[in-house]
Amino acid sequence: MSRILLIDDEPMMHVLFGDVAAGLGHQLDTAESLSEGWAKARSGEHDVVFLDVLLPDGNGIEELQRYKSLPSSPEIIVITSYGESTGAATVLEQGGWEYLTKPLTVDKIEQSMRDVITYRLNNHGAVKPSSRPSDIIGSSPKLLECLSKIDEAASLDVATMIHGETGTGKELFAKAVHERSSRSSRPFVTLDCAALSPTLIGSQLFGHVRGAFTGADRSREGVIAQAHTGTLFMDEIGELPLEMQASLLRVLETGRYRPVGSQRERESDFRLVAATNRDLEEMSRLGLFRSDLLYRLRGVTVSLPPLRERPEDIEPLARHYIDHACEEMGGGPKDISDEFWSTLANYPWPGNVRELKHAVRRALAAAQDGPVIYSRHLPTQIRIKVAQQGLEPAVSPVPRAEAEGHPMPKLKDYRDKAEREYVELLLERTDSSMKQAAKTAGVSRGYLYELIKKHGLKR
Ligand SMILES: Nc1ncnc2c1ncn2[C@@H]1O[C@H](COP(=O)(O)OP(=O)(O)OP(=O)(O)O)[C@@H](O)[C@H]1O
Numbered sequence: 001m002s003r004i005l006l007i008d009d010e011p012m013m014h015v016l017f018g019d020v021a022a023g024l025g026h027q028l029d030t031a032e033s034l035s036e037g038w039a040k041a042r043s044g045e046h047d048v049v050f051l052d053v054l055l056p057d058g059n060g061i062e063e064l065q066r067y068k069s070l071p072s073s074p075e076i077i078v079i080t081s082y083g084e085s086t087g088a089a090t091v092l093e094q095g096g097w098e099y100l101t102k103p104l105t106v107d108k109i110e111q112s113m114r115d116v117i118t119y120r121l122n123n124h125g126a127v128k129p130s131s132r133p134s135d136i137i138g139s140s141p142k143l144l145e146c147l148s149k150i151d152e153a154a155s156l157d158v159a160t161m162i163h164g165e166t167g168t169g170k171e172l173f174a175k176a177v178h179e180r181s182s183r184s185s186r187p188f189v190t191l192d193c194a195a196l197s198p199t200l201i202g203s204q205l206f207g208h209v210r211g212a213f214t215g216a217d218r219s220r221e222g223v224i225a226q227a228h229t230g231t232l233f234m235d236e237i238g239e240l241p242l243e244m245q246a247s248l249l250r251v252l253e254t255g256r257y258r259p260v261g262s263q264r265e266r267e268s269d270f271r272l273v274a275a276t277n278r279d280l281e282e283m284s285r286l287g288l289f290r291s292d293l294l295y296r297l298r299g300v301t302v303s304l305p306p307l308r309e310r311p312e313d314i315e316p317l318a319r320h321y322i323d324h325a326c327e328e329m330g331g332g333p334k335d336i337s338d339e340f341w342s343t344l345a346n347y348p349w350p351g352n353v354r355e356l357k358h359a360v361r362r363a364l365a366a367a368q369d370g371p372v373i374y375s376r377h378l379p380t381q382i383r384i385k386v387a388q389q390g391l392e393p394a395v396s397p398v399p400r401a402e403a404e405g406h407p408m409p410k411l412k413d414y415r416d417k418a419e420r421e422y423v424e425l426l427l428e429r430t431d432s433s434m435k436q437a438a439k440t441a442g443v444s445r446g447y448l449y450e451l452i453k454k455h456g457l458k459r
Pocket residue numbers: 135136137138164165166167168169170171172173235277317353354357
């Protein structure tokens with residue numbers, strides 16, 4: 001007997017599913033809303049969840065990942081009255097089993113239930129539900145979606161691209177791909193492309209033989225050789241110079257490379273995980289990144305959302321870091337004031353999880369032996385930003401007069417104009433210090449130079 005959960009607000013559906021489940025000898029639990037469904041799902045080991053899309057308290061598709069991440073890793077079948085194709089695509093992309101369109105007949109329900117249970121019986125014993133990596137905190141739907149992408153990448157052994165702003169966890173997720181893959185007992189080698197030395201880059205990647213250049217008094221392995229049988233993590237891949245992109249593509253295609261100064265080719269079997277916070281698509285349009293390499297890198301793409309787009313994760317992350325730090329410092333647990341949480345929730349976190357981690361650790365240190373952590377313990381610039389936000393009038397990003405008086409501009413034109421104005425203001429405010437400007441804008445210096453060139457600005 002299998003356990004099935006139906007989450008649908010139509011009583012008629014409960015009757016139909018009840019009849020079919022009883023006829024097939026399965027147990028059916030029912031719920032009329034997402035909240036009721038989630039409470040039942042958490043307390044029962046369900047094999048299958050039938051999930052309606054339009055429910056009184058939300059959209060079933062948006063909750064799909066949450067249900068999939070349950071310990072029993074149930075199969076999810078989404079039911080809807082709208083046979084909308086993008087919805088269907090989302091369900092399947094997110095690992096849903098099937099997409100059923102109402103009106104449903106007894107035959108249709110029976111067929112679907114039989115198929116999914118047969119599949120489950122044949123496969124579930126063999127496929128262990130993947131437990132989530134213990135060091136990745138957060139359970140927002142967006143983060144759960146990334147975790148399931150990580151599992152997909154781990155099972156496929158193809159090049160994987162991780163995209164996200166600074167501090168969103170690209171390296172953490174790259175390690176998770178490796179640790180969950182069949183290469184987990186083999187080396188995990190990291191190369192930061194932003195820190196490559198222009199003269200030694202070939203040697204850093206491919207190694208060199210003795211006498212290859214002045215100072216090469218002995219042979220050395222590069223990261224491609226070190227990662228043999230394991231995973232090579234190339235951070236900031238957008239910073240890799242064009243000529244090296246061609247060499248990298250060749251290794252990815254043939255598994256062969258030539259160390260600097262060597263006559264002989266070597267072989268390396270490694271899985272590449274690359275990360276970037278840059279728009280490689282745009283770079284490839286500007287001729288700064290090879291499109292064939294970009295295509296090759298995208299076996300699986302994981303896009304890590306910035307923290308401001310998944311505010312639900314702020315509190316669990318902060319609690320995790322506070323608990324850790326309290327343990328390290330040997331003090332007992334501390335109380336946390338409501339205004340502390342409110343400040344964390346209202347700050348946009350441009351440095352993402354890394355910034356949050358440092359901020360709460362600093363707050364804890366500032367609180368010293370006091371029993372409660374208050375918002376005043378947080379770094380000053382965070383509190384100032386939150387206070388300013390409260391005072392700033394809400395401005396529309398598209399100037400109203402322009403939007404109302406004239407035809408709407410093309411999005412690309414609007415973006416270009418806003419980008420140009422942004423860079424102009426940035427240069428003005430930072431006195432054209434490229435280091436400061438890049439830091440303020442949260443982009444690399446190279447990218448800033450490109451923007452200046454693109455808009456024909458003067459430094
Ligand atoms: N979901 C998460 N759960 C727990 N810790 C996280 C999470 N995301 C990021 N972190 C932590 O935040 C810090 C920054 O993460 P990481 O270095 O992986 O980010 P990144 O995207 O590679 O940054 P950068 O682009 O600046 O190199 C690390 O200490 C990491 O452990």
